Every structure is written in C-alpha cells, then in structure tokens.
Amino acid sequence: MTPILLIEQVLNGLQSGIMLFLMAAGLTLIFGVMGLINLAHGSLYMIGAFAAAAVAGWTGSFTLALAAALAAAALAGCIIEMVVIRRLYDRDHLDQVLATFALILIFSEGTRWLFGSFPLYLDVPAALSGPVRLPGGILYPSYRLLIIVIGLLIAIGLFQLIARTRIGIQIRAGESDREMIGALGVDISRLYTIVFALGAALAGLAGALVGAIQSVQVGMGEPVLILAFVVIVIGGIGSIKGALVGALLVGLTDTLGGVLLPLFFGLFMDPSSATTIGSALASMSIYILMALVLLFRPTGLYGRA
Amino acid sequence: MRRETILNAVLYLAMPVAAALAFAMDEPFLITLITRAAIFALAAVGLNLALGLGGLVSLGHAAFFGIGGYAMGILAHHAQTYSPMIDSWIVIEGTKSMPVIWLVAIVTSALTALAIGALSLRTSGVYFIMITLAFGQMFYYFAISWPAYGGEDGLSIYVRNSFPGLNTLDPMQFFVLVFVILSAVLWWMGRLARAPFGLALSAARQNAERVETVGLGPFRLRLVAFVISGAVTGLAGALFADLNRFVSPTMFSWQMSGEFIVFIVLGGVGRLFGPVAGAMLFVLLEYLLSPLSEFWLIYVGAILLVVVLFARGGLIGSLAGREVAHD
Numbered sequence: 001m002t003p004i005l006l007i008e009q010v011l012n013g014l015q016s017g018i019m020l021f022l023m024a025a026g027l028t029l030i031f032g033v034m035g036l037i038n039l040a041h042g043s044l045y046m047i048g049a050f051a052a053a054a055v056a057g058w059t060g061s062f063t064l065a066l067a068a069a070l071a072a073a074a075l076a077g078c079i080i081e082m083v084v085i086r087r088l089y090d091r092d093h094l095d096q097v098l099a100t101f102a103l104i105l106i107f108s109e110g111t112r113w114l115f116g117s118f119p120l121y122l123d124v125p126a127a128l129s130g131p132v133r134l135p136g137g138i139l140y141p142s143y144r145l146l147i148i149v150i151g152l153l154i155a156i157g158l159f160q161l162i163a164r165t166r167i168g169i170q171i172r173a174g175e176s177d178r179e180m181i182g183a184l185g186v187d188i189s190r191l192y193t194i195v196f197a198l199g200a201a202l203a204g205l206a207g208a209l210v211g212a213i214q215s216v217q218v219g220m221g222e223p224v225l226i227l228a229f230v231v232i233v234i235g236g237i238g239s240i241k242g243a244l245v246g247a248l249l250v251g252l253t254d255t256l257g258g259v260l261l262p263l264f265f266g267l268f269m270d271p272s273s274a275t276t277i278g279s280a281l282a283s284m285s286i287y288i289l290m291a292l293v294l295l296f297r298p299t300g301l302y303g304r305a
Numbered sequence: 306m307r308r309e310t311i312l313n314a315v316l317y318l319a320m321p322v323a324a325a326l327a328f329a330m331d332e333p334f335l336i337t338l339i340t341r342a343a344i345f346a347l348a349a350v351g352l353n354l355a356l357g358l359g360g361l362v363s364l365g366h367a368a369f370f371g372i373g374g375y376a377m378g379i380l381a382h383h384a385q386t387y388s389p390m391i392d393s394w395i396v397i398e399g400t401k402s403m404p405v406i407w408l409v410a411i412v413t414s415a416l417t418a419l420a421i422g423a424l425s426l427r428t429s430g431v432y433f434i435m436i437t438l439a440f441g442q443m444f445y446y447f448a449i450s451w452p453a454y455g456g457e458d459g460l461s462i463y464v465r466n467s468f469p470g471l472n473t474l475d476p477m478q479f480f481v482l483v484f485v486i487l488s489a490v491l492w493w494m495g496r497l498a499r500a501p502f503g504l505a506l507s508a509a510r511q512n513a514e515r516v517e518t519v520g521l522g523p524f525r526l527r528l529v530a531f532v533i534s535g536a537v538t539g540l541a542g543a544l545f546a547d548l549n550r551f552v553s554p555t556m557f558s559w560q561m562s563g564e565f566i567v568f569i570v571l572g573g574v575g576r577l578f579g580p581v582a583g584a585m586l587f588v589l590l591e592y593l594l595s596p597l598s599e600f601w602l603i604y605v606g607a608i609l610l611v612v613v614l615f616a617r618g619g620l621i622g623s624l625a626g627r628e629v630a631h632d
Contacts, residue, residue, distance in 0.1 A: 037431045099613045101563045105606030113600045226442045229435035283450045287443035298427040
C-alpha cells in the first residue's frame with residue numbers, strides 16, 4: 001500500500017469521524033443537560049438529509065439546501081421537544097427508549113409516505129465536484145475536504161459557545177444542578193428546547209452533508225445513531241471533548257480497519273480468505289475498540305466517575 | 306382470586322383457543338400467525354427477566370435471538386447438504402433434530418450473553434442501553450459480512466427440522482410444541498421470580514447498595530439473570546428460524562431488539578404475562594393494520610407513544626390495576 005493511498009484513507013477516516021462528531025455532540029449535550037437518551041436523533045439526521053435533497057431539487061442551490069437542512073431539523077427538534085420529549089425528563093430510561101423508538105417509527109414511515117421508498121440523490125455542487133491537489137501531490141475530492149473543514153469549524157464554534165457565551169454557562173450549570181439554575185431565574189424549559197434544537201440542527205446538518213456523498217433514504221439515520229452511541233461510550237457521556245476524540249477514533253478505526261485488516265491477513269493467508277476474515281473483523285473493529293475502553297475505563301475516556 | 310391472576314389465565318388460554326378455532330376453520334395461516342406470537346412472547350419473556358425483574362434495559366437482545374436462529378440455520382444447512390460442519394481432527398456433523406438444535410442455541414446464546422454481560426454490566430443506566438445496542442449491531446454487521454452462511458441473503462432450510470414423535474410440518478403440531486415450551490418457561494420464570502434468586506435480583510434493581518450490604522453481589526445476580534435471559538431469547542430464535550425455515554441478518558437487527566422491549570411495555574413491565582400480552586397485541590395489530598395501509602407502523606408508533614406517555618403499566622396494568630404481582 002502506497003503512502004498516498006494511506007493518507008487518503010486517513011482523510012476519509014477524519015471525514016467520517018467529524019460527521020459522527022456532529023451527531024454525537026448533540027446526543028451527549030442532550031444527555032448531559034437533560035439526562036435524556038434520544039433514539040430519534042437518527043431521525044433528525046434523516047430529516048436534514050431529506051430537507052436538503054428536496055430543496056436542492058427545487059432550487060438547485062446547495063447553500064439553500066444546507067440552510068433548509070438546518071432549519072428543518074431544528075424545527076422538528078423544537079416540535080418533538082415541546083410535544084413529546086418534555087414529558088420524558090422525569091421518566092426512567094426505559095420510557096425514554098420506548099417513546100423515542102415510537103418517534104423513529106413515526107418519522108421513518110412518515111418520510112416513506114411523503115417521499116416514497118426509493119433513495120433520493122443530493123448532488124455535490126459543481127464547483128466542489130472535482131479533486132483538489134494537496135501538498136505532496138495527493139489528489140483528494142474537494143467536497144470531502146470541505147466537509148472536514150466545516151466540521152472542524154463547527155467543533156471550534158461549539159467549544160467557544162459552551163466555554164464563552166451566556167447560553168454556554170447556562171448549559172454547563174444545567175449539567176451540574178438543574179434545580180439550582182431554575183431557582184436562580186433561568187427559564188429551564190426554554191433552555192432545554194434550545195439545547196434540543198441545537199443538537200437537532202447539528203444532526204440535520206450532518207445528514208445533509210453526508211447525504212451528498214451517500215444516498216438519501218429512509219433508515220439512513222439509525223446506523224449513524226448507533227455509531228454515535230459507540231462514540232459516546234468511548235468518549236464519556238456528557239463530554240463534548242470526549243465526543244470529538246471518540247468520533248475521530250471511531251471514524252479512523254472504521255475506515256482504516258476496512259483497508260488494513262484484509263492486507264494484514266493477506267500477509268500469511270491466501271487472498272480470498274484474507275479478504276473474508278479481514279472484512280468481517282473490520283466490521284467488528286469499532287465494537288472491539290469499545291469493549292477495550294470499557295475494560296479499562298467503564299465511564300469512557302473523559303467521563304466522570 | 307386477584308384480577309391479574311384471572312387476566313393471566315385468559316391470556317394464557319387465548320392462544321390455544323384461537324389456534325383450535327383456526328384449526329377447526331381450516332386456516333393454517335392463522336395457526337402460523339399465532340405460533341409467531343407465541344415465539345415472540347417467548348423471546349420477550351426471556352428479556353423480561355433482565356428488564357422487568359433486573360431493571361437491565363437491554364437494547365441488544367436481537368443478538369441472542371439471531372444466534373439461536375443461526376444455530377438452527379447452520380446445523381440444518383450442514384445436515385441438508387451432507388457436509389460436515391467441522392472436518393479436521395474431530396468431525397462434527399450438522400443435524401436436523403430440534404432438541405439438539407435447541408441445546409446448541411441455548412448454550413451458544415448463554416455463552417455470548419456471558420461475554421456481553423460481563424462487559425456491559427460494568428456500567429449501568431444509559432451506558433448499558435447504548436452498549437448492548439452496539440454489541441447487538443456488531444453481530445448484525447458480522448452476519449452480513451461473513452459470506453460462508455449466506456451473508457446478507459441469509460440461509461434457507463428446505464424442510465422444517467424434526468422432533469421425535471411429531472410431524473413438525475403440520476402447523477398445529479408445531480404450534481403445540483412451541484406452546485408447551487412457552488408454558489414451561491413461563492412456569493419456570495414464575496418460580497424464579499419468587500425464589501431467593503429472583504427476590505435478590507428484584508432487590509438489586511430497587512436498591513443495589515442495600516443488597517450489597519447484606520452480602521449479596523448485585524453484579525453476579527445481574528450477570529446470571531442476563532445469561533438466563535439471553536439463553537431463553539436464543540431458544541426463541543431457534544424456534545423462529547424453524548417457523549420460517551429461513552434465517553437472515555434481520556434477526557440481529559436493532560429493530561428486533563426494540564420490538565422485544567415494545568412487547569414487554571405494551572403488555573406491562575415486570576408482569577409475568579406482560580410479554581405474552583404484548584406479543585399477542587403486536588401480532589394482532591400487524592394483522593389488522595397492515596392490510597389497511599402500507600405505512601401501518603405509523604399507527605403502531607402512535608399507539609406506543611400514547612401507552613408510554615399516558616397509559617403506564619401497559620395492557621395488564623390498565624386492566625388489572627396497579628398492584629404488582631411479584632415484587
């Protein structure tokens with residue numbers, strides 16, 4: 001394997017990791033502040049992708065499509081928070097799992113009803129469809145590079161939001177003692193709606209950005225949701241830093257495992273069984289990573305005990 | 306008699322009565338449908354030991370269901386192609402005998418549950434939910450990417466496996482077999498809940514620290530419950546694969562795990578017959594709603610949402626009141 005190919009795969013791993021971060025950050029914020037496990041986060045990802053595909057189909061503008069994804073997912077987030085999620089904060093995790101599972105059924109089948117079962121396609125804007133030449137002569141798709149940059153900018157923005165702004169202070173205070181900040185005059189139910197909508201918008205944006213690389217279809221959100229859970233388990237619940245580190249670890253392990261493990265087994269096996277065993281193991285690699293983290297740090301890399 | 310006892314008796318008799326009616330009307334499809342409900346009930350009864358009694362919300366029980374299914378698929382596949390399963394210093398042949406398949410399904414899913422449980426019970430609460438979900442998904446992807454047993458397409462079995470003295474291809478005889486197993490497991494679960502083990506497990510759910518103070522280890526109690534729970538769901542998986550004569554990675558899918566939890570909650574958490582009521586209700590809804598609309602799962606979602614938000618205690622809870630049978 002050439003170094004250029006390896007660097008390409010590392011970039012692909014970064015790209016999928018940074019998209020996972022957008023999902024995991026919302027989930028971990030929602031859990032940290034409200035103590036809620038939200039299975040329907042994958043549906044918000046899907047809503048973002050479908051909104052983007054629909055708007056891109058009408059207007060032809062990718063920028064408008066991204067704006068639509070953000071708006072649609074944030075709006076859907078606001079609505080489900082006010083109608084359903086709000087009633088679940090005081091419930092146990094079982095009720096939260098069940099109610100958000102019900103939301104998945106409703107959103108998935110509702111989307112199938114509106115858009116049909118066939119996948120939609122969201123095209124990468126023409127200006128970004130070609131490759132870009134990186135230092136060292138590596139040709140890399142410019143759209144994927146843009147995704148990495150956007151994701152990193154959002155990560156920085158999110159850290160700043162939480163560390164520096166008034167709403168960030170309220171979020172951190174809400175994580176440590178929700179009754180106290182209520183007593184100090186912060187409107188908790190408004191804060192919760194904002195946090196939920198923020199997480200939803202991040203998920204919707206990730207859905208739209210990834211939707212342009214893969215196809216946009218019903219059920220696209222749940223595999224990403226489960227990967228985001230793995231990220232959160234590895235990084236530690238409630239920690240944005242943990243979500244970033246975990247997401248990059250999972251993205252890199254998943255991408256590099258798929259390429260390197262078959263090559264590794266090829267060193268001492270015939271090619272066909274090396275491919276079989278290598279790709280089967282690669283499909284399990286992130287879960288093995290999760291199991292290892294659990295053995296040594298049951299609360300995750302940055303989790304509080 | 307308490308209202309729940311009467312309700313349990315009605316629920317218990319509903320399946321054989323419905324099957325007998327279907328048999329009298331010569332509707333083999335309905336018998337198969339009722340058998341499906343009984344197998345789903347068995348899977349959820351297994352999960353209910355961990356979830357209801359132990360308070361362990363496992364969102365990965367499809368792993369055991371699928372392992373049971375593949376135990377049947379792999380053994381029967383080797384038997385029907387006359388190829389030995391392992392052919393090196395020892396030779397292991399496939400089999401078409403149900404009791405052997407069940408034993409293999411129970412043992413393999415129990416061992417898997419031991420490994421998954423030992424790792425995920427190091428954590429609790431929401432971590433536990435996410436981790437069991439992730440491990441379940443690991444088996445799903447593994448089954449898809451492993452080509453030897455059909456990969457994504459799954460495995461088909463030409464003839465249903467055999468049970469001594471029965472013609473399992475006859476829907477009624479297969480239903481009776483499934484129903485006897487379900488009854489035996491229900492009886493055992495009822496005893497287990499009242500036995501010292503069940504009481505200690507229930508106490509560990511309510512207050513783990515106190516249980517530890519009196520010298521019982523919550524971790525061990527939960528692990529044993531998780532292993533038994535996985536084994537029962539694995540057995541249900543073997544029966545489900547035999548019912549369809551087909552096994553595929555969808556048995557491992559996370560939706561399957563979600564549906565098991567739905568059965569329990571629809572019926573009533575922590576009630577012995579809750580999973581039975583829930584599975585029957587779900588299969589009935591599927592039967593009634595799916596001809597009405599292609600998108601019938603929307604209605605299931607809406608019903609589920611209403612049950613979780615407003616009708617806590619599920620079907621049994623709303624019919625028999627709040628008293629809990631075996632806490």
